[in-house]
Amino acid sequence: MLSLRDVSVRGRGQPRLDRVCLDLTAGERVALIGPSGAGKSSLLAVANGQLPPDGGQVFWFGESQARSGSRRRRRQQTRIGMLWQELRLIEELSVQQNINAARLAHWGWPRALLNLLVPVDTAACAALLERLDLNPDLLAQPVAALSGGQRQRVALARLLRQDPLLVLADEPLASLDPRLAQELLGLLLQQANAPRALLMSLHRPDLLQHFQRVVGLRAGRVVFDLAPAELEAEQLAALYSGCEPCP
Amino acid sequence: MKPAPPLWVLVPALVMVPVLLLLPGISHGGGWELIGQFAWAAVNPSLDPVVLRSVLQGLATTLGIALLGWAVSLLLGLVLGVLSSRTVWRMLAGSSWPAELLRRLLAVPRAIHELLWGLLLLSLLGLNPAVAIAAIALPYGALVARMISDLLDALPTRQLEALRCAGAGPCGALLTAIGPPLMPQVISYGGYRLECALRSATLLGVFGLGGLGNELLLTLQSLQFHELWSGLWLLLAVMLSLEALVSGLRRRWSMPARLALEQRHPVGRSSRELLLAAAALLPLLLGVGRALAVDPAALLHWQPLPPLAPGGWQAALALPWLAMVGQTLLLTLVAAALAVGGAPLLLLVVAPWRWGGWLLRLLWALGRLWPPPLTALLLLFVFKPSLTTAALALGFHNLGILGRLLLEGVEATGPEREEALRCSGSGARLALLYGRFSGLARSYLAYGAYRADVILRETVVVGMVAGTGLGSQLRESLSAFAFDQLALLLAAYALLTLLGEDLSDRARRALLRA
Secondary structure, three states: OEEEEEEEEOOOOOOOEEEEEEEEOOOOEEEEEOOOOOOHHHHHHHHOOOOOOOEEEEEEOOEEOOOOOOHHHHHHHHOEEEEOOOOOOOOOOEHHHHHHHHHOOOOOHHHHHHHOOOOOOHHHHHHHHHHOOOOHHHHHOEHHHOOHHHHHHHHHHHHHHHOOOEEEEEOOOOOOOHHHHHHHHHHHHHOOOOOOEEEEEOOOHHHHHHOOEEEEEEOOEEEEEEOOOOOOHHHHHHHHOOOOOOO | OOOOHHHHOOHHHHHHHHHHHHHHHHEOOOOHHHHHHHHHHHOOOOOOHHHHHHHHHHHHHHHHHHHHHHHHHHHHHHHHHHHOOHHHHHHHHOOOHHHHHHHHHHHHHHHOOHHHHHHHHHHHHOOOHHHHHHHHHHHHHHHHHHHHHHHHHHOOOHHHHHHHHOOOOHHHHHHHHHHHHHHHHHHHHHHHHHHHHHHHHHHHHHOOOOOHHHHHHHHHHOOOHHHHHHHHHHHHHHHHHHHHHHHHHHHHOOOOOOOOOOOOOOOOOOHHHHHHHHHHHHHHHHHHHHHOOOOHHHHHOOOOOOOOOOOHHHHHHOOOHHHHHHHHHHHHHHHHHHHHHHHHHHHHHHOOOOOHHHHHHHHHHHHHHOOHHHHHHHHOOOEOOOHHHHHHHHHHHHHHHHHHHHHHHHHHOOOHHHHHHHHOOOOHHHHHHHHHHHHHHHHHHHHHHHHHHHHHHHHHHHHHHHOOHHHHHHHHHHHOOOHHHHHHHHHHHHHHHHHHHHHHHHHHHHHHHO
16 A cells, blocks of 8 residues: 655754655554654655655555656545645535545546536535534535534545545544544544555554554654554653663 | 635636637737737847936836835825824814815825826926826825725724823824834835835826836837837836835734735834834935926926817717716726736646746736836737727736735645645646635635726726727827816716725625625
């Protein structure tokens, strides 16, 4: 699915990513943890193609990254979905228009313009909302009128409408109350069965048992890459404290 | 069916369809080789020292006129603005009716375009640098006055009342309570007016009131395109440096930007710099005044009016008023739609290209720079004089102004949502449309409504050259010294502009309210 080979990203002073290697196969759910500034967001930005690495290589679905702006690159990116921490919904558009925005890559201009004029693909959008326990009547509402939990789900609905194979999530639980966080995590894990995969950064050690692997990142380097059962309390403490974990 | 915000900004561009369909009909067949020569001369301007010296001289005069006109207008505007503020009158005299009266009176000089002022004063006073300066200062002063009194009256009066209760005198209380919050906005707006003054001074020159504009017109009419471009490139350099200076100072002193007039920033440690800048401005203004040999007393020597033509008012009333007003309104609508819709459409098409951003910036700078009558003259090489020709010239000029504003707005909305769409594989143009245009549609269109009001005022300028609307009649009446017709034409213009101002105010409020 995703393969990072010795990926480095320069930063001011120390590198943001330093020769990072990471592989994700279909059906895997991987948690990415580490202190603030460890490079989690940079890693996800490299993984979704937003940030070009200064060194190393990125492979998506077994192919190398195509040239930025090319048609092939766009096709590659349609299969990678990203859930942003601040959601990045378009406030001024309706819920339906936001969900449909995930299809822009496949649509031509006529359909993209039509989506701004009349409801398009209502059945598909309504089905997604129902799947996420939202009332389909919300489709016509502007996103700006929704509550925090509803917006979270609309962002997830947009992700599902894109129907990606690889899902990347940048601290999606950070600003949620415990109940909402638990719900969202459940929804994300549920749809990440094979052939899909999930890579998610988070700050909640109590939720790690839901993942198959935990990758610890510190100062731009992968410090460990283990199953949650193998992860010891000292390693976790060391990741967030001052000293390097002992091998 | 309810169009979403990103579509709103593109809807005005639909006017291009009828305009493009009309173009073959108004083209007179020839003239394309002249346009070709003109375009070729752009990369090949004349570097002859004689030409350059004369261009530089003209440019210096234009800059001097702009600077002096701007300074006088600010001074006038400050005084009149304070005098037409309801808050101030209520504080000083207990009643606000003098403010209301002055506001209504000031609407008249504001409604008349600076070119009209220039031409009128020119025929009354003869050629004189003071005429061009007064032509800029009068309408600009009234505009600044309205801005200042609106700002003054919108400020909360609690601090003022508190100071008065504590026993402060009325003037001291006003200065202390209202001065600091007002200053940043006035300075920011003042900087913007200086940019406008440079464009106005160039335009006045085209109609013979002195400076570079006249050289531009003469070289265009005598087809000396290489010399024309020497002037245009120099003017472009000066205009872009002025804009960079103004926006640099605005940022340095953390003044509000143009699309964000509701934000308030305190004047901080930069107030010392502000005072220094103001102190440096005074000797500069005096020096410029000396160099241009400006004599304010010349404004008092009126020439005797020629006798009126027989037939008098009856002949003036018999002019085809309805058709002229209709043409003027249609010209305004078409030009405004071309400019308001053209800017986002061009941005969508061109911006994703490799050098697209720079190409657009250059095109828009040229649009702002070229006085609309020069564009109209250039268009007349290939098209017949018509409403469409006038609309194209006026639209191109305002495209330059709106395009720059749109680009600033796009940059201010932040890249996050566009990036999110790009990351899901969407194309650059659709990501721009969905991700950025959604957020800025309202404020952009609100500015477009204000611009339409300015365009209505500017119709006179191209109307005179392209022979359409009230402007073409104005040209005839001016050359015939028919002052009865002129008076009626001015009244018609003032009435139209005031109505337009009211309409555009309503449209803007409706757009920003939701």
